[in-house]
Amino acid sequence: MKISYSWLKQYVDTDLAPERVSEVITSTGLEVDSMERIEAIRGGLAGVVVGEVLTCDKHPDADKLSVTTVDVGEQKPLCIVCGAPNVAKGQKVLVATIGTTLYFSGGEVTIKKAKLRGVSSEGMICAEDELGLGTSHEGIMVLPGDTPVGMPARELFKLDDDYVYEIGLTPNRIDAASHYGVARDLAAYQAFHSNTDTKAVKPDVSGFSIDSKSLTIPVEVVNTSACRRYSAITVSNVTVAPSPEWLQKRLKSIGINPINNIVDVTNYVLHEVGQPLHAFDADAITGGRVVVQTLAEGTPFITLDGVERKLSADDLMICNGSEPMCIAGVFGGLSSGITAKTTRVFIESACFNPVYVRRTARKHGLSTDASFRYERGTDPNITIWALKRAAMLIREVAGGQISSDIVDVYPEPLDHFRVEFNVDSACRLIGMRIPNDQIERILTSLEISVIEKNDYHWVLAVPTYRVDVTREADVVEEILRIFGYDNVEIPEKVSSTLNFSKKPDNFTMQSIACGFLTGNGFNEIMCNSLTKKDYYEKLTTYPARSSVEILNPLSSDLNVMRQTLLFGGMESIQRNTNYRRPNLKLFEFGNCYRYNADLADVTNPLDRYSESFRIAMWMTGLMEPEHWMDKHNSVNFYHLKAFVHALLARFGLDVDTLSHTEAPSDLFSYGLSYLSGSAPVASFGLISSSIADSFDIKAEVFFAEIEWSALLTKLGETKISFRELPKYPEVRRDLALLLDNSVSYEQVRKLAFATERKLLRQVTLFDVYQGNNLPQGKKSYAVSFILQDETRTLTDEQIDATMKRLVDAYAKQLGAQLR
DSSP states (O other), X not given: OEEEHHHHTTTSOOOOOHHHHHHHHHHTTOOEEEEEEEOSSTTTTTTEEEEEEEEEEEETTEEEEEEEEEEOSSSSOEEEEEOOTTOOTTOEEEEEETTOEEEETTEEEEOOOEEETTEEEOEEEOOHHHHTSOSOOSSOOEEOTTSOTTOBHHHHTTOOOEEEEEEOOOTTOGGGSSHHHXXXXXXXXXXXXXXXXXXXXXXXXXXXXXXXXXXXXOEEESOTTTEEEEEEEEEESOOOOOOOHHHHHHHHHTTOOOOOHHHHHHHHHHHHHSOOEEEEEGGGOGGGOEEEEEOOTTOEEEBTTSOEEEOOTTOEEEEOSSSEEEETTTEEBSSSSOOTTOOEEEEEEEEEOHHHHHHHHHHHTOOOHHHHHHXXXXXXXXXXXXXXXXXXXXXXXXXXXXXXXXXXEOSSOOOOEEEEEEHHHHHHHHTSOOOHHHHHHHHHHTTOEEEEEEXXXXXXXXXXXXXTOOSHHHHHHHHHHHHOGGGSOOOSOOOOOOOOOOSSOXXXXXXXXXXXXXXXXXXXXXXXXXXXXXXXXXXXXXXXXXXXXXXSOSSGGGOEEOSOSHHHHHHHHHHHHHTTOOOEEEEEEEEEEEEOTTOXXXXXXXXXXXXXXXXXXXXXXXXXXXXXXXXXXXXXXHHHHHHHHHHHHHTTOOGGGSEEEEOOTTTEEEEEEEEETTEEEEEEEEEOHHHHHHTTOOSOEEEEEEEHHHHHHHHHHOOOOOOOOOSSOOEEEEEEEEEETTOOHHHHHHHHHHHOSSSEEEEEEEEEEOSTTSOTTEEEEEEEEEEOOSSSOOOHHHHHHHHHHHHHHHHHHHOOEEO
């Protein structure tokens, strides 16, 4: 949001420098992102001074040039060759001295000492277009005879540079989305810290009067929940034309292009006090009435930008007797706007429900200055003032007469908010005792009235434009904004308590996981927890009916809470792939949500809703960036599996203590799921082609999702113990087993540990073969076994006996043969 320094000073009497104003409004919670100096005239007329023409003679070698001597207040006059037809002796003129840079429509030029047809010229006598003071080039500017010689042109024309602040407005401070709103905070700060009665002052509208009642247009509000207040007035016999210079200058200073005097007035009032207005051509209001209502789903409407849009049944519309004219609070219509032929104007000043405006703006992809304010909540009690202000300005800049009474539909008037406030509690929150009289002064300067006072218990009346101040804590924040956070004393003693933290600590484990993954080349992403219900329509693991649905979704793409982190990451991969970033390793922490409609005998409906915290990983493309020394190595299932195992091992969890099963087939083409008892801990594998195709992703995507709470529970059960390193060597023996295709490695591993519990330390599958030279339906596993006795060195007899028991067990229980 842009705020002009000179415009701001119209509402608050301050002599603070622009830089100090920037610091003050930042300290009050309106953070200034940048401050830009805006020159009244480019270059500021630096180097241009008033001169007096002492002599003026014809140039000896040019009929259209004159040779002059000009006194500019220096020790000796300047010799200047001038081509203007109106230059004459005795004139007071504006002279650009050597080194001056002039800016004009054709470009810029720096004045240098030069010879023109053999005569030296030491400056330039200027016309108004050459200085940026006008458009005429018929001759030089001739000043009044009493103008002091040598006076800088900047002082002569009283040029004041403006400063424009770019304020990063937070959503809760919509009250400050205008020049007057910022002036209120500045005045409050100045009144408290300077001990003055400085107040922000709105322009006076007491001169408002109705000229006639020749154009009264009634208003009917059908949907009163969507339109809290609707005020309107008409102005007749206006002349649509360019705005006067002062109005154009104000709008241009904050980056708004002037359109015409009627529209410019509505924009001016919007940025003056924060109340959006809309001007209709009254002749376009067929039926002679205005109706505020919603229309049928799919109703076509052409907006001001010429685009036909299909309306939703929830879009609030401003209609005439037969058709819609405007999307309320968002965007005007093509056929009802102000044109050069408009002579009668209907002005709207309303307060719309933020939910309706936000939903409509998001659905149609529209964002305007009006919708920005309506989405955050406007003050319903300023509509009449803004209407009077606009009508008076239109009468001033466009002529015409105010031709109706003010129409005001306000079904449920809103009064000041009552807030209970305890001074002692406030001081405890602040951390220091602020005298009661200072607190009251701050509140009064913020237009918050103390309507009841009983020792330390007060009742406050908060103005309706402060939609964010509804609790005692909000009032404390208001006090601190003006008192100054930097003025809160730092205590000499800091009290602290030691809290027991149950192990494993959630945040510590998250930090460890983040460090591990980023150290291995992963990038963290943060995706929206709102997602598209369509993603879950064909899934059985996460069925659509288990989605937590949003009652008032912003769009069909954000209509449910996510059940899994999968789809947010797929959207990120899709976007990065489209931007030619195919090699990705991503991870995310986030909550997932589920609705269990089948849960019976529930006394509290909230019990059907569950929330789980998870961590997810995605891998696609190449494992390492392309390099001439390295072979291109695409990501595969075992890369992801290695990261999952390494992450679990980093937490001290032995994967062998978990049971294994196949990953859900609706999510994965193939993969694994780890369980602790019946509780899922992790699932990972290759994302199914149907899901990848729905995102138009051609490359293989490998995905892992870990149930964080289940993992922490398992870690809490894990006992860490220490023991002396073995003194005796381990022994490795390998077996090549011929097995049925139906036998899994997990069966081989479990049977080995069941057969030999004392000496067997590790089982590893290091080769799998299927193909020629093997019987039909068979496969070959090459398995290594690590044996070790911690009390003595193993003998050949012990080793052979152990391996024989393993071979016999495999033959008997799995039908294995040695190759």
